[in-house]
Amino acid sequence: MTQPAPVVFLLDVDNTLLDNDRVVADLRAHMTQVFGAERQERYWAIFENLRDELGYADYLGALQRYRVENPHDPHFLEVSYYLLAYPFADRLFPGALDVIARFRGWGKTTILSDGDVVFQPRKIERSGLFKALDGNALIYIHKEQDLDDVAKRYPAAHYVLVDDKLRILTAVKKIWGNRLTTVFPRQGHYAHDPVVLVTYPPADVTVDGVGDLLRYDLKTLIEAGTAT
Incomplete structure (x- = not known):
């Protein structure tokens, strides 16, 4: 023992x-630029629903669900790269x-x-x-x-x-x-x-x-x- x-x-x-609030603000701004305001808002609606379901934040999981709704939108790749390469040390x-x-x-x-x-x-x-x-x-x-x-x-x-x-x-x-x-x-x-x-x-x-x-x-x- x-x-x-x-x-x-x-x-x-x-x-x-x-x-993390700063991270989310940066992500919102990037998504608005990439997806447009309406689809950016839809992503966050999916995100909140998934958080209620799982009990924790799942940014990539929400992006997966967004892709199911928008299977022909290629911009999710850019958002995925943005998340994975984000400079968290600066935050x-x-x-x-x-x-x-x-x-x-x-x-x-x-x-x-x-x-x-x-x-x-x-x-x-x-x-x-x-x-x-x-x-x-x-x-x-x-x-x-x-x-x-x-x-x-x-x-x-x-x-x-x-x-x-x-x-x-x-x-x-x-x-x-x-x-x-x-x-x-x-x-x-x-x-x-x-x-x-x-x-x-x-x-x-x-x-x-x-x-x-x-x-x-x-x-x-x-x-x-x-x-x-």
Whole structure:
């Protein structure tokens, strides 16, 4: 049996380490240029329907479904290339890599993300996050439902979870209790949704941006979780 580490850091990707809202805005602009406004809107309607169905974002899967509806539109190839070649490293939030380096100095650190089996790993690799974390990355369909597997792979006395979704932070806190410090970077559209902010309790630690975590020491982070 692997002895539990004193602390393990679990880091979300989209709108936590990487500005995914900016990625989506760039993709919308590119699709409008390639497909036209009407078909661009249709793609995103398919995307949202597929997300409701699967429980996670599947950009390439939505593009597949778009092609079924438009089998003679050759432009989907250009959009596919655009997605696969996108410069994700340019969309990391300021300080993201520095925070990773700081956390790794304190304990084992890994990505904990949701997503599909092709595009999400591609995003993690091309952003430089995979290399920065020496390949430590977990990608689930619903990560909050796979905490037993997370704990098996990364056993720890205490966890620090950084995520832009209060829903996720609340769900994991209910299961792990004071073994967990929840950290909420207020980045991206989910983090500023007024309905979300009044629906879920505040995280143990709230920061404006992930880079603000450089102001925290390990003792403060752990005590913020154990005090709740």
